[in-house]
Amino acid sequence: MKNFYVKAESGEYPIYINDSFKGLSEAFEKAGLFGRKACIICDTNTKKLYLDDIINAVGDNFLSVCTACFEAGEERKNLDTIYYFYKVMKENRLDRKSVVIALGGGVVGDMAGFAAATYMRGISYVQIPTTLLSQVDSSVGGKTGVDFLGNKNLIGAFYQPSFVFMNSSTLKTLPYREVAAGMAEVIKHGYIIDRDYLNMLFERKNEIKALESDAIREVLYGSCKAKSYVVSQDEKETGLREILNFGHTFGHAVEGLLGFKLLHGECVAVGIMAALHISLERGVISERDYAAARELMTFFELPTKVGGLDCEDIYRQMFMDKKTKNNIITLVLLKEIGRAYRDDSVGSDEIKRAARAILEE
Numbered sequence: 351m352k353n354f355y356v357k358a359e360s361g362e363y364p365i366y367i368n369d370s371f372k373g374l375s376e377a378f379e380k381a382g383l384f385g386r387k388a389c390i391i392c393d394t395n396t397k398k399l400y401l402d403d404i405i406n407a408v409g410d411n412f413l414s415v416c417t418a419c420f421e422a423g424e425e426r427k428n429l430d431t432i433y434y435f436y437k438v439m440k441e442n443r444l445d446r447k448s449v450v451i452a453l454g455g456g457v458v459g460d461m462a463g464f465a466a467a468t469y470m471r472g473i474s475y476v477q478i479p480t481t482l483l484s485q486v487d488s489s490v491g492g493k494t495g496v497d498f499l500g501n502k503n504l505i506g507a508f509y510q511p512s513f514v515f516m517n518s519s520t521l522k523t524l525p526y527r528e529v530a531a532g533m534a535e536v537i538k539h540g541y542i543i544d545r546d547y548l549n550m551l552f553e554r555k556n557e558i559k560a561l562e563s564d565a566i567r568e569v570l571y572g573s574c575k576a577k578s579y580v581v582s583q584d585e586k587e588t589g590l591r592e593i594l595n596f597g598h599t600f601g602h603a604v605e606g607l608l609g610f611k612l613l614h615g616e617c618v619a620v621g622i623m624a625a626l627h628i629s630l631e632r633g634v635i636s637e638r639d640y641a642a643a644r645e646l647m648t649f650f651e652l653p654t655k656v657g658g659l660d661c662e663d664i665y666r667q668m669f670m671d672k673k674t675k676n677n678i679i680t681l682v683l684l685k686e687i688g689r690a691y692r693d694d695s696v697g698s699d700e701i702k703r704a705a706r707a708i709l710e711e
């Protein structure tokens with residue numbers, strides 16, 4: 351098992367990385383979370399796959415364990431589901447000392463965190479992320495919340511877990527398309543923060559795709575380190591954290607236009623290619639670097655282009671992004687591979703050329 355600490359303004363908490371649930375019970379003990387009531391929040395998929403494992407691993411740690419399970423999918427990421435969690439928690443008499451356990455992907459984690467942040471003004475919670483995206487992205491950083499009236503994550507809170515425990519073997523049951531979507535964020539971490547990490551992704555791509563335990567551990571460790579480094583510098587998203595948005599301004603535009611067809615991570619992959627196109631034109635990266643990025647995305651079966659749009663659609667849609675303020679498009683670009691910065695003076699022609707570069711012929 352590999353573990354390290356995430357520093358946040360509001361304190362420090364551990365992330366445990368293992369290839370089984372061994373050590374989970376000890377992690378609860380170490381966090382002082384035992385002898386209390388617990389509520390496991392999961393969705394219909396993670397309930398079927400992992401609920402018994404978790405209860406077997408930690409059932410004895412607690413006075414009682416109840417579960418709140420909802421139908422899997424982003425459609426249920428709303429206040430009705432939170433209402434249902436509160437009801438289960440109240441009926442099972444959870445109190446200020448109780449603990450919420452999030453067992454699932456980002457949808458479970460974001461909602462369980464929000465329920466924990468608000469039930470009795472905040473009780474402890476623990477993340478057991480089971481998708482690659484939630485392991486490398488959503489379980490780190492303390493953002494919790496729900497969608498509201500068609501707006502993603504409009505209602506929420508910053509609230510840090512007591513610890514995060516990831517079992518990499520849960521990825522073996524995840525549909526490959528979801529694994530790939532998580533890889534887009536992983537690749538992003540390499541480009542914005544850590545060139546050595548990016549090189550490792552190129553070198554070990556076969557093992558990563560095969561979900562070999564050693565290589566996946568490197569991925570989980572490298573990405574959690576990268577993301578936690580950024581958020582520990584900037585917990586409430588005032589500056590540095592924005593570099594995590596690399597590929598996302600183009601990506602969100604594509605998602606807004608084609609989101610019914612593509613996963614978030616797939617849009618991010620396309621968005622990264624657009625952002626890299628600007629770096630290519632500016633001479634920050636070479637043709638070879640650009641081609642290598644495209645090959646890496648393709649290797650993981652991520653799209654690098656989209657069809658059925660034109661660059662004006664994408665450009666217009668970029669003004670809808672919630673990070674676009676005062677009609678100025680802010681992009682995250684590379685100073686060099688492994689170092690990113692935000693730039694709000696990118697010309698409209700440059701943006702449109704980048705958008706054209708991600709369109710299928």
Ligand SMILES: NC(=O)c1ccc[n+]([C@@H]2O[C@H](COP(=O)([O-])OP(=O)(O)OC[C@H]3O[C@@H](n4cnc5c(N)ncnc54)[C@H](O)[C@@H]3O)[C@@H](O)[C@H]2O)c1
Nearest residue numbers: 395422455456457458480481483484487488493520523524
């Ligand atoms: N808090 C943050 O900082 C942050 C960052 C990025 C994304 N998010 C949020 O994360 C959510 C997306 O997360 P996600 O991609 O994990 O989606 P998800 O939680 O919906 O999981 C995707 C699908 O995989 C299933 N699943 C989960 N684990 C599985 C496993 N081990 N085996 C088989 N199936 C499994 C789920 O039931 C679901 O059907 C979005 O709501 C997004 O807003 C939050």
Ligand SMILES: [Zn+2]
Nearest residue numbers: 535598614618
């Ligand atoms: Zn993302």
